[in-house]
Amino acid sequence: MSDIAVTLLLVASLFLILASGVWIGLTLTGVAWIGMQLFSARPAGDAMAVTIWGSASSWTLTALPLFVWMGEILFRTRLSEDMFRGLAPWMQRLPGRLLHTNVVGCGIFAAVSGSSAATCATIGKMSLPELQRRGYPEAMTVGSLAGAGTLGLLIPPSIIMIVYGVAADVSISKLFIAGIVPGILLALLFSGYIAFWAWRHPGQIPPPDAPMTLREKLHASRALIPVVLLIAAVLGSIYAGIATATEAAALGVLGALVISASQGSLSWATFRDALMGGTRLYCMIALILAGAAFLTLSMGYIGLPRHLAEWIGSLGLSRFSLILALMAFYILLGCFLDGISMVVLTMGVIMPTVLAAGIDPLWFGIFLVLVVEMAQVTPPVGFNLFVLQGMTRLDILRIARHTLPFFLLMLAAVVLLYVLPELATELPRRMSR
Template identity: 80%
Template sequence: MSDLAITALLIGSLFLILASGVWIGLTLSGVAWIGMQLFSSRPAGDAMAVTIWGSSSSWTLTALPLFIWMGEILFRTRLSQDMFRGLAPWVQSLPGRLLHTNVVGCAIFAAVSGSSAATCATIGKMTLPELTRRGYPDHMVVGTLAGASTLGLLIPPSIIMIVYGVTAEVSISQLFIAGVLPGVLLAALFSGYIMLWALRHPDQVPKSDTRMSLAQKLSESRALIPVVLLIAAVLGSIYTGLATATEAAAVGVVGSLVLSAVQGSLSWTSFREALMGATRLYCMIALILAGAAFLTLAMGYIGLPRHLAEWIASLGLSRAQLIVALAIFYIVLGCFLDGISMVVLTMGVIMPTVQAAGIDTLWFGVFVVLVVEMAQITPPVGFNLFVLQGMTGRHLPWIAKVTLPMFGLMCAAVALIYLVPGIVTWLPQQMTVR
């Protein structure tokens, strides 16, 4: 049977099982089992047991449930209200005024969350009613929130970076460091777009209702101190080499519990809800990772990754053409799968090709996160769009339409990190030198 026929059979099986409503993790394991039974001499049951146990018992993966738990705890605090009060005085003088709270608020919360959906929901609770009440246009409020909330995937600690680091065997700490400057770049592009829009449509930007002295602004900014301290504790421990990503995640959980207790939002009910929410989300991710690990092993035995790499090499694509092809591939795939599934499903096949092309796996990790961010705001499976639909009651096509400018800015960010790879690699190199 030819490689093309085997690939078509496995892809057909994948979509057929997914269409029947089976969970993604079980679907991946099922497709892997079919491939090994039909096209490999190794017993599929033995390979499944060994691979799933090995992927589930990874020490590096321990950081994932801890960061998820930290985000769940903070989701139930008054953090979003405090952030708005602390940020609003500083953005009043910028073109676009309080629309910038979407971008800056998402960037700050992303540094303690790691989840795009959690960032969207938390900051949305703060900005959607407040900005709507003050008369800001709905399309700008929703569009900028949808785009800026994807920073939850890029600005560390990032759940998707942990998943990529585990599947591609790349240092998670290095990935976290590499994501800082691209995250700042993307946030700057979003804010720049808001400024340009405000300068072109000054009549649609509500006037500032209050003027504050510097002392008053500083007084209001006290509300930001707890979250800044938590960010410093989590990321500072990683960047200074005092803690691994897993140890820093534990620091984050303890810090978020303390912050929640100080704010008076920590109760037995909120603690249990946060723990159960994190458990459910991690179990879903762990099942997907286990299934993907088994599928990767099966693909290795069948030889598809090697043949695909050889086929792509035979096309004679330049590095730029390969990056463009992969970007289009991930954007299209993101129309049907969530980000974590995209990463774990493709790494086993894509990584040999990437390495053969001489692409830095650390740089490629940030590239993948950026294109997965795009998938968060592309229908029909755009999780940020679903979150905003539930919060605003708007139709999905309208939300997707007002988010298009943010999608274009993400494409520009991908082009910039390709043209200037130092945006990704410079900071990790400086940390390594130290």
């Protein structure tokens, strides 16, 4: 069979099995087995056993369940309520006032979570009822939360960065460092838009609360100290070279348990719920990663990535055209798959093409995370949209419409990253000296 026929057969098999309701990880394994069995001389069972064991026993991957568990522990504390009380006094004088708590709160929680959905849910739990009670407009309340929730993917530690680092063989510590400046940039773009919108629509912003002295503001913000110290300990240990990503994740779990205990939120029930929640999420991710590793091996034996890279190379696309095509591809894919599935499903095919085009895999990782962020707010399978739909009971297309300006801001961030690649690459280069 020709390469095109093989590709069409495997893609048709993929969507047919997915449409039947089979888990994504098992679907990837099944498609890989079909490819190995029909188009390769190597026994499929032997290859599957070796590949799945190799992907599951990766030392680098051990950071992932620990960061997931840390986020689950903090999700069950009073962190969200404490964050609102601590942030609100400092936002009163900004244009847009308490709408900025969505952005700043998501930025802070992203630095201890690594999950977009968890960030959106945790901050939404505290900000949505309060902002609605005070009369802030629905469009900006929901839209800013959906957009800012995606910071959970970009601001380290990020689950999807760990997945990309493992799949593309890129240093996870360098990816974490590379995500800092783009993450701050995106948060500033979101806050800048909120301020601009508030300036254009002053009548829709409720009046500020009674003025507070500096001492009163600092006293209200004391609840933020534990989480700020946790962020500094986790990320600082990585950037200073004291700990690996896995060791920093273990430190983060310990710190999260201490914070939970100090708040009186740590009980046997919450400990068990956090542990089981983290286990379920990691098992889902691990199954997808195992299936993707087997699919990558299968595609390698068939030769599809090499043929695809040669075909794309024959088109004579410029680097900009290739990046544009990949961005459109991932946004379209994001309409049907979650971010982790998108990354692991495509890395085996896309990375040879990216490397052949001379694109820095570290820069490409940050680009990919930004594009996956955009996919988190695209219907019908935008995870942040699902989270907000569950919290607000609004129609998902209505939520997507509220989120559109923030989607466009993410697009602007991608353009800035392309024009100024140093936004992602300069800090890791300086830190590695």
